[in-house]
Amino acid sequence: MVNVLAYGAYIPVWRLSRDEISKASSVPSAGGEKAVASWDEDSLSMAVEAGIDCLTGVNPKEVDGLFFASTSPPFREKNASSIIASALDLRKDVTTADFTNTTKAGTAALKAAVDAVKAGSAKKILVVAGECMVATPSSDLEQLYGDAAAALLVGEDEGIAKISDFFSVVEPIPGPWKRSMDVFPQRFESKLDLRYGFIKNTVEAMQGLLKKHGLSIKDFSKLTFNAPDPRGYFEIAGRMGADPKQIQDPMFKNVGLTGAVHPLFLLVAALEKAQSEEKILCAGYGDGCDAFYVETTNKIEDLKGSRRATSIYLKSKRMLPTYEEYLDFKRLREKAQPERPRASVVTYWRDEKMLLPLYGRKCGKCGAITYPIERCCFICGEKDNYEEVKIARKGKVYTFTFDYLYGPGFAYGESAALNPSIRVVADMEDGCRLFLELSDCKPDPKEVYIDMPIELTFRFMCERSNFRFYSWRGRPIRE
Amino acid sequence: MVGKIKDKVAIIGTGVTKFGEIWEKDAEDLLVEAVYEAVKEANVDLKKDVEAVWVGTQYHFTGMSGAIFSDPLKFFGKPVTRVENFCASGMDAIRNAAYAVAAGMYDIVIACGVEKILDYGGRGLPLTGLELHPVFGMPSPPAMFALCANRAFKVWGWTKEDLARVAVKNHYNGARHPKAHFRREITVEAALKAPIIAYPLGLYDCCAMSDGAAAVILTRPEIAKQYVGDNYATIKAIGMAVETLEPWYRPYESFLSFPANVKAAEAAYKEAGVTDPLKDLDFGIVHDCFTITELINYQDMKLCKPGEAASLIREGVTAINGEFPINPDGGLKCFGHPIGATGVRMTVELTRQVLGRAEGLQVKNAEAGFAHNLGGAYTVATVTIIGRP
Known part of the structure; x- marks a missing residue:
């Protein structure tokens, strides 16, 4: 039996009111708000955040694999999972893979993880999904899409929930799609996609699962799945003979639809509230459908309150x-851009341990913890006598400035002042000094001040030399 | 360390160009202008008498090394060394040249500096190559010093008005210097209203981007007399220290004092026999790349106790008619900061003040003073003390 050992989620701090979108686009407002990733976040960076949440109290060196799922990965060629595994400080002898190109990717990644554990090739696998989908401005999809990430740690140990065998169907339904060169999703006839894709496949997979396990829909406390629009949830409830109360709140009102993340995201939300011995059905639709269920154990209580997941991250918002700021975050409007110099991918590769899992050094002689890792101690000068240590994730601001001359990620030139860099010297809890750029706040001395508590957040730092560079920034503590 | 430089090196010639946005001249033109002014003042023959050259420059000509100087002046067949040490490149060129003279290797040498910042265009200093790392990039120079300002505001209660007073004082002096870039007085109100460059530093808290060149001619005092009679000054001390380029990563870094400053000042004061600069010296020139830097420099140069620099500026102690004038020329605030030229220009100003022939405001009874040059992220500090022989 394969079990869910831990869960985690991430919702970016920024939200956009659908009324604001409606005002700008003249598409009627669907009400509520959607979660919007910051300009320096993407599916990869948010997946790291969900992974951090999930691995709270878990030794990352015990994880044997990492699968990433998204329809919006930042690279077309280059595994996001390799960067995520490093940022989460997994071992180097782990298996990694990216599951992409369909909203079913989240459940497909989970199925592959479960199968690997079942086959004995891994003891624990972390599945992370991140989604940062861009809809055409003024299209109806623009109000539907939201940005978020979810993570599930699965393994053979006793866990918070047992995972059932999967039941899957496949269907080469046309839409929606994106060709390799497309930025925005394409559709031809969404009614066909809905009837012969989403509804047919989801019902088939759910019914197949019930039949396979000899269960009735009434046996489940919650149904968690992704739908192409909010009405889809009622449609499935009706066709499956489920009470609408069984449908897990799809969080359309406050997050939006999050593609490949959504089935796992809703499953995490259900697990956060679940009691022991509940059955939760989960299905992921996209070119077919995967269905499975989890049955919680009495260990479910152990995790409560230990993770931010959807409950904390939902409340922590701005x-x-x-x-217009949303368009800037998504880089969807023409605007003066700062210059950026070439950056070396070579130094980025060499400094991986400092930049991704964020290790510093602890001097073997004087004990000072400093960053970055250098051969001689910053304090006592002792040479080649140190251990590499992971830097504390929380600290407070020692001093700060708002740099209107050089923006984040070494933006400079005439337009750099449009997005100043909020720079802080921070004393971390372990005594290490870090020099960070802050995200999720404004260059305002009321928001950023000496002694302000901060925590680290994984972001992309810049795009230079046609590469996207990831590392850590600071942010106000989200709680 | 046993070597002493005190009174072993004389400055017999000084030259400095107009500083500013000099679009129509290139770095070669500026260097020729500054060097020939110094050569004329020293009554030396460039080709016959000058044996070696040190030239400070950060940006321009990088990769051209000694040819920086030899090509424009057609000064061939002799040693020329390019010195690059951030914003203290100019004064470090002088330091190297002075030591060569003191060691008896040469009789007459030139130390000079030049920078042509405006040719690079854009806002702020040109890039240095440190930005090649995609994550450990440098903050902008004003941001480096703004970190200190916010800390000083918190710890000592200094205010933006205190910073503005530094700008007002230096603009008052610079308005009266014919070679300054900015020759107009400003008010505290104008400084406070200026746009923010790096919070809390506004436009008038920052020195400008300017072009310029400066040169000095050094020899030993016994030779000096042959060329200029008694019309020379001598170097009393040179102190220099290099710290880190990454102060923000050093635990316990206070951002309220620059350790390189303190060590350079201590070394220079010790060598010159200065125990209380306010009594033993008459005035000073400090590196006021930003207004906050000038205030911290007061403290590091031991003009007052930590936290008291704001009182000095409020009470007018460092004004031209105050007890201890600082930056009587208007400083970097009014001259701008053509990197390699600045430390040399400061030394030219210091020498001319001591000799009673300042081009701008003359400090009364100026017999000895110091010039302080700071570079990098408070990384490199050089302090030179000059007086009458």
């Missing part, structure tokens, strides 16, 4: 004041 509204984007304007639709």
